Amino acid sequence: MKILLLYSLIQIFISNPYNLHSNSRQDADTSLGILILVNKQHKLPPGYRPYDLVPIEEKYNKGVMNLLRQEAATAFARMCSRAEADSIVLWNHSAYRSDTVQRQLYENAVERRGTEQAGRFSAQPGHSEHQTGLTVDINSTHTSFGNTPQAAWLRQYAHLFGFIERYPLQKEHITGYGYEPWHYRYVGIKAATYIIENKLTLEEYHERNGKHPENPAR
Numbered sequence: 690m691k692i693l694l695l696y697s698l699i700q701i702f703i704s705n706p707y708n709l710h711s712n713s714r715q716d717a718d719t720s721l722g723i724l725i726l727v728n729k730q731h732k733l734p735p736g737y738r739p740y741d742l743v744p745i746e747e748k749y750n751k752g753v754m755n756l757l758r759q760e761a762a763t764a765f766a767r768m769c770s771r772a773e774a775d776s777i778v779l780w781n782h783s784a785y786r787s788d789t790v791q792r793q794l795y796e797n798a799v800e801r802r803g804t805e806q807a808g809r810f811s812a813q814p815g816h817s818e819h820q821t822g823l824t825v826d827i828n829s830t831h832t833s834f835g836n837t838p839q840a841a842w843l844r845q846y847a848h849l850f851g852f853i854e855r856y857p858l859q860k861e862h863i864t865g866y867g868y869e870p871w872h873y874r875y876v877g878i879k880a881a882t883y884i885i886e887n888k889l890t891l892e893e894y895h896e897r898n899g900k901h902p903e904n905p906a907r
């Protein structure tokens with residue numbers, strides 16, 4: 690009986706494509722739409738570029754890289770506008786990046802900090818969430834941002850607009866990245882609310898919901 694149980698557990702471990710402990714690399718599943726998982730294990734196809742990138746509303750942009758997918762851009766402007774009503778000023782620092790730009794950033798980071806340190810904060814081309822057009826660095830790229838009223842506001846309300854803090858403190862062993870309180874990912878209100886209420890990362894969300902993440906209550 691015990692052996693049977695162990696066998697079943699091993700089967701589950703092997704068959705789950707979102708297994709957090711797997712080091713194998715695979716293609717990101719672009720059919721997941723706004724729930725797409727891109728990380729060190731899941732790579733976008735070469736040259737991937739979302740078809741519906743639009744500029745972020747000028748009022749909420751201070752970045753050169755100012756494109757997001759349509760739905761995310763609309764949600765971002767709505768979030769910034771709502772924050773403004775609470776006297777919280779939010780803006781885009783950096784949003785969509787092509788894999789060419791990502792390659793330059795990664796190579797610069799490796800040159801400055803060495804491969805190991807660079808890997809904690811910079812993604813290799815094809816492995817950056819910024820390439821999905823669903824990610825926005827808000828206001829800053831310094832860890833001290835985490836202690837500001839703006840970051841506190843985001844932690845409390847961002848999910849109501851469909852955004853999650855993607856690389857929270859003490860989740861590096863799961864996400865593969867150090868604490869980045871400025872890096873927000875659009876996943877839609879339903880998934881974002883589920884993720885926040887259950888204190889999950891996007892990796893854990895996919896692991897829990899398998900191939901049917903559109904039904905997060907499952």
Ligand SMILES: [Zn+2]
Nearest residue numbers: 819825826872
């Ligand atoms: Zn970022």
